[in-house]
Amino acid sequence: MHGLEREVERNARPAGVDECGAPREGETRTLDIEGFASLLGITPESVPARCREIIHAADFDYEVLGGRARDAIVLGVLQALEGDLSVAGPARIEAWENGWGDVLARFEASGGRPEELWPHYLRPERRIVRLDGEYVRPKAGTFEADFVRVMQAWFSETFLRDVRSVYEFGCGPGHNLVAFAQSRPDRSYTGLDWATASQKVLAKVSSTLDLDIAGRRFDMLHPDTSCAVAPDAGIVTFGALEQLGTSFGPMLDYLRAANPAMCVHLEPVHELYDPESLFDFVAARYAEKRGYLRGYLSELRALEQRGQVEILHVKKHLGSLYHDGWVSLAWRPRRGS
Numbered sequence: 001m002h003g004l005e006r007e008v009e010r011n012a013r014p015a016g017v018d019e020c021g022a023p024r025e026g027e028t029r030t031l032d033i034e035g036f037a038s039l040l041g042i043t044p045e046s047v048p049a050r051c052r053e054i055i056h057a058a059d060f061d062y063e064v065l066g067g068r069a070r071d072a073i074v075l076g077v078l079q080a081l082e083g084d085l086s087v088a089g090p091a092r093i094e095a096w097e098n099g100w101g102d103v104l105a106r107f108e109a110s111g112g113r114p115e116e117l118w119p120h121y122l123r124p125e126r127r128i129v130r131l132d133g134e135y136v137r138p139k140a141g142t143f144e145a146d147f148v149r150v151m152q153a154w155f156s157e158t159f160l161r162d163v164r165s166v167y168e169f170g171c172g173p174g175h176n177l178v179a180f181a182q183s184r185p186d187r188s189y190t191g192l193d194w195a196t197a198s199q200k201v202l203a204k205v206s207s208t209l210d211l212d213i214a215g216r217r218f219d220m221l222h223p224d225t226s227c228a229v230a231p232d233a234g235i236v237t238f239g240a241l242e243q244l245g246t247s248f249g250p251m252l253d254y255l256r257a258a259n260p261a262m263c264v265h266l267e268p269v270h271e272l273y274d275p276e277s278l279f280d281f282v283a284a285r286y287a288e289k290r291g292y293l294r295g296y297l298s299e300l301r302a303l304e305q306r307g308q309v310e311i312l313h314v315k316k317h318l319g320s321l322y323h324d325g326w327v328s329l330a331w332r333p334r335r336g337s
């Protein structure tokens with residue numbers, strides 16, 4: 001448990017009724033099919049069967065943290081903002097090489113267990129998360145990873161349903177591609193990342209698990225325009241454009257020129273923070289300090305105004321303790337524009 005979470009634990013009070021109608025401190029809730037439908041911005045009937053299976057099998061109970069516990073969290077976030085935080089960008093490549101090198105060693109040592117591919121930031125731990133304007137403490141350590149599993153299935157069954165090939169940029173150890181390939185082996189998959197350790201993991205994964213996943217080195221800050229994607233491909237990113245800060249222009253140009261059937265992202269979207277809300281204010285400052293994605297949605301909206309792209313979906317879902325990293329965004333180039 002982190003220092004901040006220990007502090008929250010000390011300050012948490014037993015459940016009590018809030019006469020103002022605010023969430024009761026310590027109240028337990030669950031994300032069920034209806035909860036997920038509202039989180040995804042769809043009707044309960046449109047939640048795909050595969051998502052339902054994951055939701056039913058997982059433990060999505062959580063406790064809402066209010067009062068002094070919430071104060072302690074905000075204080076901790078403000079204190080973190082005053083400290084040294086690593087900033088996304090070229091200086092971080094070594095950290096990614098090391099991280100995915102560790103994942104490869106773990107995957108090999110386990111004899112090829114797909115669960116070992118999950119990155120450190122999604123491994124089971126009872127982290128406090130941001131959900132629907134609240135800080136909440138999940139009952140299970142797998143809450144965030146199970147949420148990502150639901151999103152993988154949702155992307156696969158909806159936005160990517162009809163594509164024949166999927167390219168994930170900034171794919172890291174490839175756990176999203178493995179989930180896609182296991183549920184839809186009829187498509188081909190390519191994982192691209194600037195860290196060479198990612199390609200080593202993918203080579204091991206495709207041979208061990210017998211999945212059609214290829215790895216390719218690719219720097220999103222300096223996209224190689226000779227790296228073509230198949231016609232009518234689906235392009236996905238999960239927490240990868242995040243790393244580009246405001247330097248996403250060349251990558252967006254590359255994506256548009258690639259002319260995919262669909263682009264779908266699970267990324268932080270800075271424009272969705274409400275500057276009038278303390279809850280959003282601290283998260284926005286955190287994202288700025290880490291150098292996370294900023295301006296991408298505004299640029300897509302400007303392109304849409306000019307008739308060059310079509311935005312199909314934007315919805316904020318969930319965040320870690322510090323910021324909202326999980327916003328889904330789907331768009332496609334307008335053909336012939």
Ligand SMILES: C[S@@+](CC[C@H](N)C(=O)[O-])C[C@H]1O[C@@H](n2cnc3c(N)ncnc32)[C@H](O)[C@@H]1O
Pocket residue numbers: 096097119169170171172173176192193194195198218219220221222237238239240243244
């Ligand atoms: C937060 S991780 C996300 C990994 C994976 N998509 C996931 O869902 O866990 C960010 C990934 O982006 C990659 N990355 C960061 N900057 C990049 C760049 N300029 N070009 C290509 N990959 C980059 C990192 O190597 C890392 O694998």
